[in-house]
Amino acid sequence: MRRLAWLAALALLAGGCATGATTPDSQTGAAAPAQPAPGAPRPTAPLTPRQELAAKARAEADRLEREGEFRRALDQWKIALLIDKNDQAARDGQTRLEGRIEQGVTQRINEGRAALQRGSHVEARRRFLAALAMDPFNRTAFDALQNDVREVESITYTVRAGDTLASIAQRYYGDRSRSEVIWETNQLPPNPRLAVGTTLKIPEIPGVPFARAEPPRRDLLPPVAAVPPALGAPTPPPAPGSAPSRSEAVREEPAPPEVNPLLADAREALERNEYTVALASVDRLLASTPSDREGQDLRKAALYRYGKSQFDQNHYDESYRTLTQLAKVQPNFEDSARLLQQARTRAIDKHYSEGIKLYRDEKLKEAIREWQVVLEFDPNHANAKKNIEQAERLLKGLEQRKKK
Numbered sequence: 001m002r003r004l005a006w007l008a009a010l011a012l013l014a015g016g017c018a019t020g021a022t023t024p025d026s027q028t029g030a031a032a033p034a035q036p037a038p039g040a041p042r043p044t045a046p047l048t049p050r051q052e053l054a055a056k057a058r059a060e061a062d063r064l065e066r067e068g069e070f071r072r073a074l075d076q077w078k079i080a081l082l083i084d085k086n087d088q089a090a091r092d093g094q095t096r097l098e099g100r101i102e103q104g105v106t107q108r109i110n111e112g113r114a115a116l117q118r119g120s121h122v123e124a125r126r127r128f129l130a131a132l133a134m135d136p137f138n139r140t141a142f143d144a145l146q147n148d149v150r151e152v153e154s155i156t157y158t159v160r161a162g163d164t165l166a167s168i169a170q171r172y173y174g175d176r177s178r179s180e181v182i183w184e185t186n187q188l189p190p191n192p193r194l195a196v197g198t199t200l201k202i203p204e205i206p207g208v209p210f211a212r213a214e215p216p217r218r219d220l221l222p223p224v225a226a227v228p229p230a231l232g233a234p235t236p237p238p239a240p241g242s243a244p245s246r247s248e249a250v251r252e253e254p255a256p257p258e259v260n261p262l263l264a265d266a267r268e269a270l271e272r273n274e275y276t277v278a279l280a281s282v283d284r285l286l287a288s289t290p291s292d293r294e295g296q297d298l299r300k301a302a303l304y305r306y307g308k309s310q311f312d313q314n315h316y317d318e319s320y321r322t323l324t325q326l327a328k329v330q331p332n333f334e335d336s337a338r339l340l341q342q343a344r345t346r347a348i349d350k351h352y353s354e355g356i357k358l359y360r361d362e363k364l365k366e367a368i369r370e371w372q373v374v375l376e377f378d379p380n381h382a383n384a385k386k387n388i389e390q391a392e393r394l395l396k397g398l399e400q401r402k403k404k
Contacts, residue, residue: 046398047365054084055366061093066315070101070134105131109141115184116148122203123184125149154185154203159194172202172211181205187272199264260285266298275306300326300333311339316347320377348377352384364391 047055061076074097080090112127128149131141157168165179165188173181183192185203194200204210262285269278279302285295303326310319323340326333355370368391374384 046395046402050084051087054080054087054090057083058087058090058093061090061097065093065097067318070097070104071136073097074101101134105135105138105141108134109138109144112141112144112149116144118180118184119205119208120181120184121149121205122154122181122201154201157200157202159196159198159200161196163194165192165194168200168202173205173208174211175208178205178208186268189271192271198267260292260295263292263295263298266295266302270298270302270305273305273309275302275309278302279306296329300330303329304333304336307336307343308339311343314346316343316350317373319343320347344377348374348381351377352381355384355387359387359391364395367391 057076057080061073061080064070064073064076074094077090077094077097080087081094084090108127108131112124112131115121115124115127125145128141128145131138132145135141157172165182166176169179169182170176182188182200182202186200262281266278266281266285269275269281279299282295282299282302285292286299289295303322307319307322307326310316310322320340320343323336323343326336327340331337351370351373355367355374358364358367358370368388371384371388371391374381375388378384
C-alpha cells in the first residue's frame with residue numbers, strides 16, 4: 001500500500017511539470033507566447049537616442065571616407081565616440097582611418113622628396129601641401145616646405161601650332177629633356193597632345209639657365225639685306241621663291257586666341273582627373289557666360305568622366321546622380337544612357353542586399369532606411385515595400401511588448 005501511494009505521488013509530480021510549460025499567464029490568463037523556431041532572427045530592442053546619434057555619426061564618417069574626405073571623416077568617428085564611448089565600431093573606424101592617413105602622408109612626403117631630387121620644386125610643393133592637407137600638424141612636411149622647397153617663379157606660355165613639350169623645354173631651358181618638369185608642373189596626362197591656345201606654366205628650375213623672353217621664330221625671319229633701299233624708293237616685289245618680308249612673315253602667324261582663365265583651369269583639372277575642381281571652374285565660367293560653347297562641351301565631358309570614375313569605384317549612388325546631371329543636358333552623350341541605367345540597377349541591388357543583411361542582424365531601423373533608398377530609385381519595387389511593412393510590424397510589436 002505504501003508503495004502504491006509513493007508511485008501516485010511521483011505521477012502527480014510528473015504531471016505538474018508537463019503542464020507547467022503551458023500554464024496561462026498569471027496576470028492576463030493568456031497562453032505564453034510561442035518560442036521562435038531555432039535559427040530564426042530575434043530582433044533586438046530599439047536603439048537608445050544616444051546610440052542613434054552615434055550611428056548617424058558613423059554613417060557620415062563612412063560616407064566622407066569613401067569620398068576621400070579623410071580629415072572630416074576622422075572628426076565624425078571622434079564625434080561618434082564622444083557620444084558613446086563604448087561604441088566599438090566607431091573606435092575601430094577611427095583606428096583604421098588614422099592608419100590610412102598616416103600611410104597617405106608618408107607616401108606624399110616621399111613623392112615630394114623624389115620631386116626635389118629631380119629639381120621639380122613646383123611638384124614637390126604640391127606633394128608636401130597634399131601631405132599637410134591630410135595631417136595639418138605633420139612636422140616633416142612643414143619643415144620641407146620651409147627649408148627645402150624654393151620659391152619658384154614661372155611664366156605663362158600659350159601653345160602654338162607644332163609645339164611639343166620637348167620643343168618648349170628647348171626654348172626656355174635649352175634642354176629638351178627638361179620637358180618632364182613642364183609635364184609635372186601642369187599635371188598633364190601621359191604623352192599629351194598639346195592643343196593650340198592651351199596655356200602652360202613654365203617654371204624656373206633653380207640652377208638652370210632660364211630664357212624669360214621668348215626667342216624670335218627664326219624660320220619666319222628673312223635674311224637681312226646688306227644695303228637698305230634708298231629713302232623714298234619703291235620697294236621691289238619679292239623674287240619668286242624668295243622669303244617674305246619681316247612684316248609679312250609676322251602677319252602670317254595669327255596671334256593665339258585668348259583663353260578664359262577659368263576655362264584653362266577647368267581643362268587642367270580635368271586632365272589631372274580632378275573632376276570636382278574642373279566642374280567648379282566651368283560652372284563659374286558658365287554662370288557669367290552661359291552660351292560659351294567650349295565651356296558647355298567641357299562640362300559634359302567632365303560629368304561623363306566623373307560619373308564613369310564613380311561607377312568604376314562602385315560608388316553607384318554618386319555615379320547615378322552625376323550622370324543624371326549629364327542626361328538633363330545631353331542624354332545621348334557617348335554611352336552615358338547605358339551607364340546611367342547600370343548605375344541605377346546596381347545601386348538598387350546594393351541597397352536592397354544591405355537591407356537584407358541588416359534585417360538578419362536584427363537592425364530593423366537601418367534595414368528600413370536601406371529599403372527606403374531602394375524606393376527612391378524604383379518606387380514600384382514590390383519586395384522593398386513588402387520588407388518595409390514586415391520590419392515595421394516587428395518594430396511595432398517590440399515597442400508594445402516593451403511597454404507591457
